[in-house]
Amino acid sequence: MKHVLLLLAALSAIPVFADKAPIVDKLVLNVTDAYIRTMPPGQRVTAGFLTISNDGAEDCQILSATSSFSERIEFHQHLYADGMMQMRPLAQVLVTAGETVKFSPGGLHLMLFDVAKPLVVNAIVPIRLLTDHCGTLLVNLQIRNLLQRPMMEH
Numbered sequence: 001m002k003h004v005l006l007l008l009a010a011l012s013a014i015p016v017f018a019d020k021a022p023i024v025d026k027l028v029l030n031v032t033d034a035y036i037r038t039m040p041p042g043q044r045v046t047a048g049f050l051t052i053s054n055d056g057a058e059d060c061q062i063l064s065a066t067s068s069f070s071e072r073i074e075f076h077q078h079l080y081a082d083g084m085m086q087m088r089p090l091a092q093v094l095v096t097a098g099e100t101v102k103f104s105p106g107g108l109h110l111m112l113f114d115v116a117k118p119l120v121v122n123a124i125v126p127i128r129l130l131t132d133h134c135g136t137l138l139v140n141l142q143i144r145n146l147l148q149r150p151m152m153e154h
């Protein structure tokens with residue numbers, strides 16, 4: 001009888017271990033150089049940038065981004081099409097296993113809409129990145145001065 005109880009205890013421990021797995025997965029994605037720009041006067045839209053690397057063995061999809069600083073955050077990609085630079089929204093961003101994806105001016109970027117709070121240089125804007133099976137990342141973006149780079153780069 002004692003053996004049976006031990007076996008049951010061992011079996012019941014398995015789901016608990018499985019529940020903890022996603023927490024471990026969070027460490028798979030690493031974010032560096034995360035920042036957003038201050039906005040020109042009268043505007044409530046700005047862009048965010050970061051570098052994200054996948055140190056795991058499986059691909060990760062970033063499904064969405066949320067923040068208390070912005071009503072809506074989209075993933076945008078700059079494309080050169082029909083002789084013009086255009087922006088295209090992406091439904092999600094793939095970070096392939098072992099690869100690094102850069103959100104940078106003139107390329108992939110986070111687009112923050114309806115930014116309500118004043119953006120103070122050097123302050124921190126926390127953003128949550130939700131992924132398919134690589135956990136939720138809390139990323140702290142540092143606010144940098146818009147004027148440090150030409151506005152054309154967006």
Ligand SMILES: [Cu+2]
Nearest residue numbers: 076087109111
């Ligand atoms: Cu954009």
